[in-house]
Amino acid sequence: MKVFKFGGASVKDAAGVRNMARVLTHFPDDDLLIVVSAMGKTTNALEEVVSAHGTGRDTRAPVEGLRTAHLEVLEEVAPGDAAAVGALEASFRELQRILAHRPGNRADEEYDRIVSLGEMWSSLVVSAHLKQAGIANTWLDARTVVRTDASFRAAKVEWQACENLAIRYLKPLFNAHPGRVLTQGFIGRTADGRSTTLGREGSDFSAAIFAWLLDAESVTIWKDVPGMFNADPKRFPDTKLLKHISYREAIELSYFGASVIHPRTLQPLQQKHIPLYVRSFLDLDAAGSTIDDRGANDALVPSFIVKPQQLLISITPRDLSFIVEENLSGIFWLFARHNVRIDLMQNSAVAFSVVVDDTPRSRQLIAELGKGYEVRYNEGCELVTVRHHDEATLSALTAGKEVLLEQRSRTTARFVLKP
Numbered sequence: 001m002k003v004f005k006f007g008g009a010s011v012k013d014a015a016g017v018r019n020m021a022r023v024l025t026h027f028p029d030d031d032l033l034i035v036v037s038a039m040g041k042t043t044n045a046l047e048e049v050v051s052a053h054g055t056g057r058d059t060r061a062p063v064e065g066l067r068t069a070h071l072e073v074l075e076e077v078a079p080g081d082a083a084a085v086g087a088l089e090a091s092f093r094e095l096q097r098i099l100a101h102r103p104g105n106r107a108d109e110e111y112d113r114i115v116s117l118g119e120m121w122s123s124l125v126v127s128a129h130l131k132q133a134g135i136a137n138t139w140l141d142a143r144t145v146v147r148t149d150a151s152f153r154a155a156k157v158e159w160q161a162c163e164n165l166a167i168r169y170l171k172p173l174f175n176a177h178p179g180r181v182l183t184q185g186f187i188g189r190t191a192d193g194r195s196t197t198l199g200r201e202g203s204d205f206s207a208a209i210f211a212w213l214l215d216a217e218s219v220t221i222w223k224d225v226p227g228m229f230n231a232d233p234k235r236f237p238d239t240k241l242l243k244h245i246s247y248r249e250a251i252e253l254s255y256f257g258a259s260v261i262h263p264r265t266l267q268p269l270q271q272k273h274i275p276l277y278v279r280s281f282l283d284l285d286a287a288g289s290t291i292d293d294r295g296a297n298d299a300l301v302p303s304f305i306v307k308p309q310q311l312l313i314s315i316t317p318r319d320l321s322f323i324v325e326e327n328l329s330g331i332f333w334l335f336a337r338h339n340v341r342i343d344l345m346q347n348s349a350v351a352f353s354v355v356v357d358d359t360p361r362s363r364q365l366i367a368e369l370g371k372g373y374e375v376r377y378n379e380g381c382e383l384v385t386v387r388h389h390d391e392a393t394l395s396a397l398t399a400g401k402e403v404l405l406e407q408r409s410r411t412t413a414r415f416v417l418k419p
């Protein structure tokens with residue numbers, strides 16, 4: 001049993017959907033659980049619909065745009081499939097029913113109800129196409145199996161419940177071979193039947209959840225790039241493919257901001273020693289990247305991760321008293337309350353410095369911190385993390401830039417730079 005995940009870019013249009021079917025024909029004998037994301041930028045468009053609805057703007061035009069776009073792709077890839085058209089139309093009617101009501105006071109719950117529909121639509125379209133392309137498959141509503149708590153927009157998986165649901169509703173779908181189950185990423189459901197989402201870009205994590213439940217032999221994330229690279233090719237000239245790294249290394253990289261894999265994906269895979277492959281859906285001959293238990297190659301290639309638009313904040317008690325555990329815990333509490341993630345921290349006797357994304361939430365936090373502390377900040381910074389560095393690359397990297405802060409361990413060097 002293999003788990004495949006196709007992201008929004010891979011199913012962004014009719015050609016993408018057809019290409020996906022072509023990829024599957026290379027695995028004629030495998031049992032496959034296939035996870036798809038919403039098509040292209042549908043999730044962003046649905047977020048717009050949610051915000052328009054919340055602020056009383058008209059949502060008819062954007063919803064109609066999404067409806068026509070999906071019906072058009074469906075007509076192209078699965079002409080004459082009246083059942084699929086019916087299912088798609090029913091789902092859009094559901095959306096219209098939700099939007100017909102004024103937004104309630106449960107904004108996050110409503111967000112999940114609406115935004116989760118993108119994955120329903122793409123999976124209906126893809127399933128219909130696969131059938132016409134001769135790839136028999138069972139369409140599964142992922143929410144039947146992915147049980148979560150009610151933390152809307154960032155739902156937590158209830159693994160034990162999922163395991164029980166998988167025994168009843170998922171595993172029997174693989175009784176005949178080769179079994180093909182087509183389902184959605186990103187979405188789940190609470191015990192009392194409310195839709196949830198796992199956080200933006202959460203479909204990778206869904207693939208890992210299904211792999212964990214099925215004790216899959218591997219997970220493959222099919223992308224428009226041929227694997228995981230040691231740096232973003234848009235920023236660095238000579239990027240190298242990371243052919244083989246450990247879970248641990250991949251977790252570190254995604255924690256520091258490498259955006260190839262959703263950070264939560266790796267833990268369940270590591271737990272069950274399920275390898276993760278990142279491969280190109282455009283070049284099936286390319287080997288791609290392998291992520292598994294073996295770390296022998298982790299240090300072969302230095303990796304560079306750049307986070308732009310960072311704020312370097314320095315927090316000092318007004319009376320220049322020492323930064324100690326008591327004020328630190330108060331400061332951390334404020335960060336947690338404002339839901340601001342700290343990307344890097346460092347302290348001296350009287351100052352506590354942190355680096356965070358520059359967002360409206362961070363700005364509110366600065367205002368709040370200013371009530372009790374002297375707060376200074378530097379905007380427009382870059383946070384650069386280098387794994388497995390050598391001196392030459394580091395000096396090349398920082399040349400001509402002002403280094404505002406620096407932190408080094410044996411494996412990782414981090415710089416806050418003012419470009």
Ligand code: ASP
Nearest residue numbers: 037043186200201202203
């Ligand atoms: N469609 C969702 C998003 O765009 C989930 C995903 O793509 O992984 O965030």
Ligand code: MG
Nearest residue numbers: 008037038043
């Ligand atoms: Mg997406």
